[in-house]
Amino acid sequence: MKTTSARVAGLGTTIFAEMSALALRTGAVNLGQGFPDTDGPGDVIDVAVEAMRTGANQYAPGTGIPALRQAIAEHQRRWYGLALDPDTEIAVSTGATEAIAAAILGLVDPGDEVVVLEPYYDSYVAVLEFAGGVRRPVTLRAPDFRLDLDVMRAAVGPRTTAMLINSPHNPTGMVLDAEEREAVRDLAVEHDLVVITDEVYEHLTFDGRAHVPLATLPGMRERTLTISSAGKSFSFTGWKVGWMSGPAELVRAAMGAKQFLTYTSGAPLQPAIAHALGHDAAYFEGFAATLQARRDQLCAGLSEIGFTTYVPQGTYFATTDIRPLGYEDGIDFCRALPEIAGVVAVPTQVFYDDKDAGRPLVRWAFCKQEPVIAEALRRLQAIRTPAR
Numbered sequence: 001m002k003t004t005s006a007r008v009a010g011l012g013t014t015i016f017a018e019m020s021a022l023a024l025r026t027g028a029v030n031l032g033q034g035f036p037d038t039d040g041p042g043d044v045i046d047v048a049v050e051a052m053r054t055g056a057n058q059y060a061p062g063t064g065i066p067a068l069r070q071a072i073a074e075h076q077r078r079w080y081g082l083a084l085d086p087d088t089e090i091a092v093s094t095g096a097t098e099a100i101a102a103a104i105l106g107l108v109d110p111g112d113e114v115v116v117l118e119p120y121y122d123s124y125v126a127v128l129e130f131a132g133g134v135r136r137p138v139t140l141r142a143p144d145f146r147l148d149l150d151v152m153r154a155a156v157g158p159r160t161t162a163m164l165i166n167s168p169h170n171p172t173g174m175v176l177d178a179e180e181r182e183a184v185r186d187l188a189v190e191h192d193l194v195v196i197t198d199e200v201y202e203h204l205t206f207d208g209r210a211h212v213p214l215a216t217l218p219g220m221r222e223r224t225l226t227i228s229s230a231g232k233s234f235s236f237t238g239w240k241v242g243w244m245s246g247p248a249e250l251v252r253a254a255m256g257a258k259q260f261l262t263y264t265s266g267a268p269l270q271p272a273i274a275h276a277l278g279h280d281a282a283y284f285e286g287f288a289a290t291l292q293a294r295r296d297q298l299c300a301g302l303s304e305i306g307f308t309t310y311v312p313q314g315t316y317f318a319t320t321d322i323r324p325l326g327y328e329d330g331i332d333f334c335r336a337l338p339e340i341a342g343v344v345a346v347p348t349q350v351f352y353d354d355k356d357a358g359r360p361l362v363r364w365a366f367c368k369q370e371p372v373i374a375e376a377l378r379r380l381q382a383i384r385t386p387a388r
Contacts, residue, residue, distance in 0.1 A: 007129055007130060010129070011125075011126050011129065014122055015122065015346055015347065015350045016032065016033045016122075016346070019032040019033065019334065019344050019345075019346055020032060020033050020344070022335070022338050022344055023338065023344040025338075026338040026339065026342065026344075027342065028337075028338040028342045028343050028344045029342060029343045029344065029372060029375055029376040029379060030344045030365075031298075031343060031344060031345050031364045031365045031366075031368065031373075031376055032334075032344040032345055032346045032363075032365065033346075033365065034170070034232075034237075034315075034316040034317060034365045034367060035237045035238075035365075035367065036235040036237070036367045036368070037367075037368050037369055037372060038235060038369060039235060039236070040234040040235035040236045040276070041234065041276065041279070041283070043275070044234060044236070044272050044273070044275055044276045045272070047271055047272040047275045048268055048269050048271070048272035051267075051268035051269075051270075051271045051272065052268040056267050056268040056270075056271060057267060057268055058267060059263075059264050059267065060092075060264045060265075060266075060267040060270055061264065062091075062255065062258070062259055062263050062264050063090070063091040063092060063255065064090070064091060064092025064243070064264075064270060065092075065267070065270045065271065065274070066086065066087075067270070067271060067274045068092055068241075068243075068270045068271070068273055068274040068277075069086035069087070069090045069091075069092065069243075070086045070274070071273070071274035071275075071277040071278060072084075072086070072090050072092075072243050072245060072277065073085070073086040073089075073090055073245075074277070074278075075277045076226075076245060079202075080212075080213050080215075080216050081216065082213070082215060082216060082221070082245075084245050084246075085248070088248040088251065088252075089245055089246060089247065089248050089251055090243060090244070090245045090251065091243065091244050091245075091251050091254065091255050091258065092241065092242070092243050092264075092270060093227075093229075093241075093242040093243060093244060093258060093262075094240045094241075094242065094261070094262045094265040094266065095229055095231060095240035095241065095242040096198060096200045096227050096228060096229040096231075096242040097123050097240075097242070098240075098242065098258065098261055098262060099227040099229075099242045099243065099244045099254070099258075100121075100123060100124065100127060100164075100196070100198060100227060101123065101127045101130075101257070101261065102244070102254040102255070102257040102258035102261060103196045103225050103227065103244060103250075103253075103254045103257075104127045104128060104130075104131050104133065104164075104196070105127065105130065105131050105254075105257035106253035106254040106255070106256050106257040106258070107161075107162060107194055107196070107225075107250065107253050107254065108128070108131045108132075108133040108161065108162060109131075109132070109133075109161075110131070110132025110133070111132065111133075111134065111159060112131075112132075112133050112134065112159060112160075112161040112162065113133070113134045113135075113136050113157060113159045113160040113161065114128060114133050114134070114135055114136065114160070114161070114162045114163065114164055115136045115138060115152065115155045115156060115160060115162070115163040115164070115193075116128075116135045116136065116137055116138070116163075116164045117137075117138050117140055117147070117164075117165060117166055117169060118137040118138065118139050118140065118351065118352050118353055118354065119140065119171055119172065119348055119351030119352045119358055120137075120351050120352075121166060121170050121171075121198065121351070122350070122351060124164060134159070135353075136155040136156075136157070136160065137155070137353050137354070138151050138152045138155050139151065139352070139353075139354050139357055140169065140172050140174060141357055142310060142319070142321060142357075142361065143308075143310055144174075144310075145169070145172035145173075145174040145310070145319075146174065146177075146180070147174075147176065147180040147183070147184075149179075149180070149183045152183065152184075152187065153183075153187060156187055156191055156193070160191060160193060161193060161194065162193055162194040162195070162196060163184065163187070163188060163193055163194075163195045163196070164196045164198070165184060165195060165196070165197050165198070165214060166197070166198040166199075167197070167198075167199070167211070168199075168201035168202070168204060168205055168211065168313065168314030168315045169314075169315070170200075170201065170315050170316075170317060171315075171317050171319060171346075171348055171351060171363040172310070172312065172317075172319055173310070173311075173312020173313055173314055173315045173317055173318065173319070174312070174313060174314075175205055175209050175211065175313040175314045176212075176214075178212075181212060181214060181217060182217070184214060185214065185217045185218070185219060185220055188219075188220065188223060189219045189220075189223075192223075193223065194223055194224075194225065194250065195214055195220065195223055195224045195225070196224075196225050196227065197213065197214050197215070197224060197225070197226050197227060198227050199211065199213060199226060199227065199228045200227070200228050200229050200231070200232050200233075200242075201232055201314050201315045201316070202228055202233070203232075203233045203284045203287065203288060204232060204233070204287075204288055204291055204314050204315055204316065205288065205313060205314040206288065206291070206292040206295060206312070206313060206314060207292070207313065209313055209314065211314070213226055214226075215246065221246075221247070222247050223247070223250075224246050224247075224250075225244055225245075225246040225247075225250040225251070225254065226244065226245050226246055227242065227243070227244045228242065228243060229241060229242030229243065230242070230273045230276060230277075232316070233276075233284070233287075234273070234276050235287075235367075236269075236273075239266060239269045239272075239273070240265065240266060241266050241269050241270060241273045291316070291366070291367065294366040294367070294368065294370065294373060295311070295312065295318060295366050297366070297370065297373050297374070298318055298364060298366040298373050298376075298377070299311050299318050299366075301373070301374075301377035301380075302318065302320050302364065302377070302380075305325075305377070305380050305381065305383070305384055306324050306325050306384055307320035307321065307322060307324060307325065308320060308321035308323070308324055316365050316366060316367040317363050317364065317365055317366070318363070318364050318366060319348060319361050319362070319363055319364075320361070320362050320364065321360050321361060322360050322361075322362055323360045325383060325384070327360070328359065328360060329347075329349075329359055329360070330347030330348060330349045330358070330359060330360060330361055330362045331347040331349055331350070333347065333362060334346060334347045334362060337383075340382055340383055341379045341380050341381075341382040341383055342379045342382075343376045343379050343380055345362045345363060345364050346362065346363045346364075347361070347362055347363075348361035348362060348363050349361065
């Protein structure tokens with residue numbers, strides 16, 4: 001009896017499941033998986049509760065309720081000057097992960113090549129395998145994790161049909177600068193490529209940096225499918241409400257796949273996210289400032305312990321090089337860390353094809369309360385003596 005398909009067997013278990021199970025088993029402080037340890041705004045929860053109590057508990061339309069699609073359109077107009085038709089150019093998804101899957105399945109044929117920034121968010125690899133697409137990695141390397149424009153240009157070949165661009169970038173925290181955005185635009189236009197952008201950390205940029213969607217650049221509106229979600233912006237990662245927006249034909253192609261994945265989900269949560277997206281700029285700015293302070297707390301502590309610490313420009317995550325403390329392999333380090341110090345982190349190596357580039361790197365989440373970060377740093381003092 002055949003019990004597992006080859007495509008699934010080859011993917012194994014996600015590193016997040018492994019590390020979170022390790023945290024539960026050992027009672028470690030979990031700085032591995034990127035979820036906050038506090039809930040988002042209470043008024044948003046109130047809207048969800050009211051929606052449940054007033055009957056919003058059956059199937060929502062496949063593309064999302066009109067109020068949420070209108071709120072997404074207004075968000076894109078207000079923040080980025082993008083004009084979108086909420087009826088044809090926006091679709092709601094079960095988180096950004098489903099939107100990414102639907103986009104790849106709807107737009108990539110077997111043998112098509114897709115340029116992807118590595119290290120990857122792990123679902124990219126899986127869904128490209130499912131679609132039969134061929135990933136063409138562009139490696140972001142320490143210490144600055146900038147986009148190597150020559151490598152990116154070399155990655156585009158005659159079979160390239162799409163680019164999958166993540167900025168602010170998980171796990172490195174890099175935010176594309178103006179030169180990098182222009183280079184992506186020039187390549188996409190020159191080679192007539194579709195661009196799928198993962199922008200879930202759009203409101204979590206630091207030190208005065210602004211997130212600039214690729215769809216706002218000349219020549220990109222008509223070829224860019226923009227993906228985001230409420231989970232990171234509002235600290236409701238378990239609600240799994242995401243969306244995709246862009247030209248009607250790209251949204252329609254992604255919906256062609258999405259309709260056979262979940263079709264629809266989260267009916268009473270959709271009015272709540274529509275409400276959340278109407279929050280004023282002060283909410284988003286305040287949340288980013290809070291996360292920046294947590295970033296600074298964690299990065300300063302990790303540096304003081306002895307790691308080489310790369311301060312991120314955005315997202316929930318900071319990356320360190322473990323070699324100054326005498327360790328070489330991030331996977332071995334992270335598997336041993338809960339027993340050594342009672343802390344869980346994630347080895348960045350698992351997100352790279354270029355294993356040498358990622359081997360000494362470890363990702364730490366700072367979307368936690370101040371005392372939790374402080375306790376993790378206290379426990380990590382146990383590894384200040386180099387490994388033998």
